[in-house]
Amino acid sequence: MSTLGALKYPRLLVKISGEALMGRNGFGIDNVVVERLAGDLAEARRAGCALSVVVGGGNIFRGLQGTARGMDRATADYMGMLATVMNALALQSALEAAGAPARVLSAITMPTVCEPYVRHRALYHLDRERVVIFAAGTGNPFFTTDTAATLRAIEMGCDAVAKATQVDGVYSADPKKDPAAKRFDTLTYSEVLAKNLKVMDGAAIALARDNHIPVIVFSIDEPGNVNKLLQGTARATIIHG
Template identity: 85%
Template sequence: MANDGNSLKYKRLLVKLSGEALMGRNGYGLDNAVVDRLAADLAEALEAGCEISVVVGGGNIFRGLQGAAKGMDRATADYMGMLATVMNALALQSALEAAKAPARVLSAIPMPTVCEPYVRHRALYHLERRRIVIFAAGTGNPFFTTDTAATLRAIEMGCDAVAKATQVDGVYSSDPKKNPNAQRFERLNYSEVLAQDLRVMDGAAIALARDNHLPVIVFSIEEPGNLIKLLRGSARATVIHD
């Protein structure tokens, strides 16, 4: 039987997953074992009583900025990147259903043959009925990142926080994989992130979180079970807030 979530620090959480997280150590596409592990973590969070939603990127398949850098029209390239996120969202939904966690994909670009269109009240309906909601196609607009989409959807859903899943256990002053002396931050405010250009998320996403008092949590998704630790307040992570 599912828990009621009373022991959780965050009762409603949006998790931002990059496309790169889904490809594991592959150079492209999806690593099914990694997708299954991430789905198991999300299913565990749902079982613990958290209302979970997810925004997934598409960089493992196509990046709009890279397409534009090669001469493609930027808006067209961004739309292609949004379609890549739908593919990832469907793969994650399949893995969640296999893990006995009901899930729904809602796309900002309507494509009713494969998933539901994004409608705020529909998304809230699914969350309240203990389904994991996967938001696909970013905001539906070019020139906006999936980080901005994650922040926007978290605010629309009334989430307690947005959790950005990364390969490291928080925010550092520089890449800790390249600089062993990089400083790790336990807590930051939005102004510090912007002033120090820490690149946690793009500037629009951080400004949107700041203006709506939405905490941003940066944690590692590499360790299985880390999401439930985050929900209980015991994960090693960086919290960005007022």
């Protein structure tokens, strides 16, 4: 039964890093972690949220690392995009197993694997209560999955972008390394850019600012936190105008 009217963010895009999918492993996909994340997302969908997801590929291949080893940047970025497709398919399978119908739409056309990204097709799936997983970034090199997440959130008419991390918000420094790091409850887009806080890349923050879409940074490690975020009770940092 839908509880759409009770949700703080009835239409939400969740950005999950590829690293989150590998759990404590040094590489690849931890199925236990993926199943837990899928369970949280499925619960949010059942609560009535029109839910989209963008997943990174850093657990398999990271374009900037390839570039650092001498690889052409565009080629390395395309390889990273293909890694996101693998992660998206794993998440789709776990969501279906959790009882939440899901569709993967890729910005790089591969019709034997998943649907191509077409905005109206994505909206069609959302209207039919399916979780939509956007893969392959924007389909262009030199753009991060953070930028892709912000772009897709705007295209889907989302109320916010939720950046899932391993900490409960934005800090002035890495709280795992600096016990004196200050945590922020709220920030403006300008403050994030001026303080050079590593929340999202500058292009993603500027895109969110220009389109007045809030960015919410929260911990994905706490089970059930997606639903808490929808109810407005999750410990998080909200970035807005």
